[in-house]
Amino acid sequence: MKLNYKIKSFALVAAFAATLAACTEDTADVRLEPGLNTIQNQNVTAFTAEVEGYIMAKDEAFTEVGIVYAFTQEPTIDDSKAIFEGERTKASFKVTLTGLDYARKYYARAYGIYPGGVLYGEELTFTTLPRVPMxxxxxxxxxxxxxxxxxxxVSDDGRGEVTERGVVYATAANPTVETGYKVVDDEVGLGVFEGVLEELLGNTxxxxxxxxxxxxGVGYGEDKEFTTEILWAEVETGDVTxxxxxTATLNGATPYDGGAEITARGFVWGLSDAPGLNDNLVDMMDAEGDAFSFVLEELELNTVYYVRAFATNSKGTAFGETKMFKTLADITKLHVVGDYNGWTNNASAPYIISTESSGGTAAGYIYLTAGDLKFIMEPGSWADETTFGDDGTGNLTNPGANIPVAEDGYYYITANLSDMSYTLLKRNWGIIGDATPGGWDAQTALTYDSELKVLKGAYALTAGAFKFRANDNWDYNFGSNDADGNLQEGGANIPVAVAGDYAVTLDLSTPNVFKYEANRWGLIGGATPGGWDSDTFMTWDATNKVFTVTVDLTTDQYKFRANGAWDINLGGALGALELNGSNIDVTAGNYTITLDPWTKVATATLNE
Incomplete structure (x- = not known):
């Protein structure tokens, strides 16, 4: 490189020549620091930018250094410039460009003035940030x-994309997105938007x-101020416990006073579904904290009551939600303990219980074995006053003698502590009707399963109807008014729409809640002849006590289903089927399939 001006004392030529293979008269020993872009990008704002230069000659070579910049390429000192005013003790220098226009692209380069002219460094570009929106x-x-x-x-986007807009509000002036509550608009960009500030406090x-x-950044508009009125107090009526x-425990709370002092609070209650201040009132002003509770006493048995919490401030009286509760009837629950359960006296012992309409008579079905029993009011206790036995005349007394059970069987047991009476009646249950093997003339017996605690049987039923009857006596019969699996004493005949082999179950194990099932079982699935559209029904094998079918299956899946509907279906592992279980995989072949629907155990045997 040849320069007219000799700067022998700088040792510039050797250093620069070692760095660059060639140089023009416009570009000499001044350049932008490598890595400048990263430094500069971190310091670019809407109106300023930081740019760094680097001098590769001795400091004395230049009488002025700085940065020139413009909207066009290759800016010169005739364009805008920022002179470095500091002491040049290091090779690098940094200047801040000010008064820039926002969201504009600039070209910039370092410059140095020496007696021979002006040298410029490499050019870089940067774009100032947008101004915050208006x-x-x-x-x-x-x-x-x-x-x-x-x-x-939003009237001006500051030459930048508006990515969020809304309002901020708070109880202090000049709220920000960090300090206030935000209501963010669904749209972005320029334009008009509207919304609602919600859940405001009263008198604020x-x-x-x-x-x-x-x-x-974030642009804000001018503060607007308003003051809310005093609001209704917030009142919560809790569940009655x-x-x-x-007796019953009322629960309430006043989590917010509405912006004014609460002068009265408590409960109103009564027999109407919207109790008010003229009904029964409980004053809870002395209760500490927001929540309060009160125990009502001397209520009527088996009666529906309504309650609301309330609170009064200068706005008026506010009420919580109305809660309804019903006091208990005079229910008697007696556990039956005796030889049949090894005299195990605890809460797991079977029990009989009264209903609201039974006049205090507790009743239930329990399978008993020959031996003795007693009635226990408090499980785990043999205290005389809560233990009931026979008084020698066929009535109850405390603690009384053991009550004898003559023979094994499924018994209907009753006890009434008002008149101290009790009964044990063995009932042999079966099915009867034109759908059953015996027609309406003879009941077909059910068998008690001690593991499942149900009566069950499998029968070839015809289209028609049936009922459950005990002891060949119509005084003891169950039907179903809605044919929905629930039984009522003397209820309607239970229809059988399609002839076939059915698994029939009578469940009397829960006192006063009696249920039944009558299920015709079959296979369904892609592996079966009917696919997923129709069932391949099974027949009852009386010898092996299972439902069975021999059928050609393809490689696919199947499930067990009752009554050609999906209400009751079994799937999963054959040895432990589950209600609504997963599909069962099978490979092609001729199979004998068996199913015990009560234990939910099946087998699939491939025939040779």
């Missing part, structure tokens, strides 16, 4: 209550301003 609330409407409406507009001054966000025959 946004303002045009209307703010508050009339009453806990909400206020607003309309706002609020400050609201619009905001919009772009890459340049610890409901007994004559």
């Amino acid at each position: 946004v303002a609330i045009s209307s703010l409407t508050y009339e009453d209550g806990a909400s206020a409406g607003f309309t706002a507009e 001054a609020y400050f609201v301003r619009a905001y919009a966000i772009n890459k340049g 610890a409901i007994n025959k004559t």
